[in-house]
Amino acid sequence: MDVVLDNLDRIAGGLGVTVTLTLASWVGAFAIGVVVASFRVGPIPPLRVLGASYVEVVRNCPLTVLFVVFFFGFPSIGITQPPFTSAVIVLSVYTGAFVAETVRAGVNTVARGQVEAARSLGLGFTQVLGLVVLPQALRSVVGPLGSLFSALIRNSSVAYTIGLVELTLTANQIALETAQFVPVFTGVALAYLALTLPTGLALGVIERRVAIRR
Amino acid sequence: MTAALVGDELGPRGRRRVLAGSVAAGVVISGLVAIGLRRFAARGQLDPELWSILADPGVVRFLLGGLANTLKAAGAGMVGAVAVGTVMALGRLSRHRLVGWLAGGYVEFFRGFPLLLLILFSALGLPRLGVDLPLFWYLVLGLAVYNGAVLAEIFRAGILSLDRGQREAALAVGLGPGQAMRLVVLPQAVRRMLPAIVGQLVVLLKDTSLGYAVLYEELLRRAQITGAFDGNLLQVLLAAAAAYIAVNLPLSRVARRLEVRQRGRYGGSVEVRGAPEDLVAVQDEAAAAG
Numbered sequence A: 001m002d003v004v005l006d007n008l009d010r011i012a013g014g015l016g017v018t019v020t021l022t023l024a025s026w027v028g029a030f031a032i033g034v035v036v037a038s039f040r041v042g043p044i045p046p047l048r049v050l051g052a053s054y055v056e057v058v059r060n061c062p063l064t065v066l067f068v069v070f071f072f073g074f075p076s077i078g079i080t081q082p083p084f085t086s087a088v089i090v091l092s093v094y095t096g097a098f099v100a101e102t103v104r105a106g107v108n109t110v111a112r113g114q115v116e117a118a119r120s121l122g123l124g125f126t127q128v129l130g131l132v133v134l135p136q137a138l139r140s141v142v143g144p145l146g147s148l149f150s151a152l153i154r155n156s157s158v159a160y161t162i163g164l165v166e167l168t169l170t171a172n173q174i175a176l177e178t179a180q181f182v183p184v185f186t187g188v189a190l191a192y193l194a195l196t197l198p199t200g201l202a203l204g205v206i207e208r209r210v211a212i213r214r
Numbered sequence B: 001m002t003a004a005l006v007g008d009e010l011g012p013r014g015r016r017r018v019l020a021g022s023v024a025a026g027v028v029i030s031g032l033v034a035i036g037l038r039r040f041a042a043r044g045q046l047d048p049e050l051w052s053i054l055a056d057p058g059v060v061r062f063l064l065g066g067l068a069n070t071l072k073a074a075g076a077g078m079v080g081a082v083a084v085g086t087v088m089a090l091g092r093l094s095r096h097r098l099v100g101w102l103a104g105g106y107v108e109f110f111r112g113f114p115l116l117l118l119i120l121f122s123a124l125g126l127p128r129l130g131v132d133l134p135l136f137w138y139l140v141l142g143l144a145v146y147n148g149a150v151l152a153e154i155f156r157a158g159i160l161s162l163d164r165g166q167r168e169a170a171l172a173v174g175l176g177p178g179q180a181m182r183l184v185v186l187p188q189a190v191r192r193m194l195p196a197i198v199g200q201l202v203v204l205l206k207d208t209s210l211g212y213a214v215l216y217e218e219l220l221r222r223a224q225i226t227g228a229f230d231g232n233l234l235q236v237l238l239a240a241a242a243a244y245i246a247v248n249l250p251l252s253r254v255a256r257r258l259e260v261r262q263r264g265r266y267g268g269s270v271e272v273r274g275a276p277e278d279l280v281a282v283q284d285e286a287a288a289a290g
Helices: A002-006 A008-041 A045-059 A063-077 A083-109 A112-120 A125-140 A142-162 A167-178 A181-210 B012-042 B048-055 B057-093 B097-111 B115-128 B135-161 B164-172 B177-214 B219-230 B233-265 B277-289
Strands: none
Touching: A002 A008, A002 A181, A008 A045, A008 A083, A008 A125, A008 A142, A008 A167, A008 A181, A045 A083, A045 B012, A045 B233, A063 A083, A063 A142, A063 B177, A063 B219, A063 B233, A083 A125, A083 A142, A112 A125, A125 A142, A142 A167, A142 A181, A142 B115, A142 B177, A167 A181, A167 B115, A181 B097, A181 B115, B048 B057, B048 B233, B057 B097, B057 B135, B057 B177, B057 B219, B057 B233, B097 B135, B115 B135, B115 B177, B135 B177, B164 B177, B177 B219, B177 B233, B219 B233
16 A cells, blocks of 8 residues: 555645546536526527437547547647646536436426416516526436536546546556556545545435425 | 427417527527638648548548447447346345345445546556456456446346335245246346346447557547548547447437337336436436446
């Protein structure tokens, strides 16, 4: 275990990058997800098609491919971003598609009468969605959104492929330098578990708090 | 379909607004596409020469070989994952406390950290520990260990969702516990969980692209190699992305169709609003992201 202790500062640094990356990407993914879900349940056909195609394309394309296309392919058309920014963009775009589907499923769980009541009060589409449906929809999908967050923590490791020095790349570097794979990888796996397991517990608490009693 | 959230028939004003919105959205979308295309054109990336390399027989053969490697790794990974998943699901349901505990620990441990970490350990760490395998098997090992943990939970949910009477009836007609599981419980559980299993296959197929990180020559790595060689990296990468989507999209559709059929069979219709079944669909969503 000495290798882990000797390199604790580097591991902590990598952990910091992973956490920042995850949080920044979650903000982006959540924003994209809510907007795309609104497109998909809205009345405007071109936006519905746009939302549906976005979700289908992104969900069926591996995350690694998105990373490589953005970071190594897009410079050919003049889009060059540093690794961290690239990782935030790619992870937001990828996770956003899953958030969109989750929110849309949440919208489907809102009782029909809610929409009808809001309509009969004279609310327009954006008001029905923003004031009545989305607040209830989001509360009902806290658990699934939490699983997505936990998946995002794990997916942030794919930024390894574009050379971002986050937790996984740090582990790999230390392991290659010291040739001590077992302790380093075990330590870092436990560090990831230390992130994902409490997230799951915290979510259970939040989920019970916001649950709608029907 | 939830033909718009606003379920009722639109009035004249509503229809005018939707039309105006559609036109505006259409203009904005085509504008964005035009800007994108101009960017490609300005940098010479629409040059037919760069794209025509994609039709070169040598390049096609090389990339198809990569796709074959991807499918091979996914197939072997899936077989391994189903085996691991079955053992761990049964282990977790075992009456022996220690076995249940070990299987539970396996599942929780391997689902909690990134698959990439596991694949790196397998491909870079194991050779230094004296395990000597072709690169292909290191990737398959990582895929099977991780997806086995995920499938174990799917199988377990399937087994638990069955009515207890099925097992009790099987025992009552004289089958042993093992036979009851093999002949009565598992076949029904697998059938019930088929959509989730096919969905996981799509995830596994996508995950094979992590082989890129350990230089396994799957589709993405080969795209990078040939693109760097011919100077048309962007074009080849986009073609590879299209190939992944072309393979995964039909599989995703099959998974969804199976799910719709299952829900028809086991109660609850997909279109019902406010149905708890929708939340089941959401859970699958979270699984698909991992």
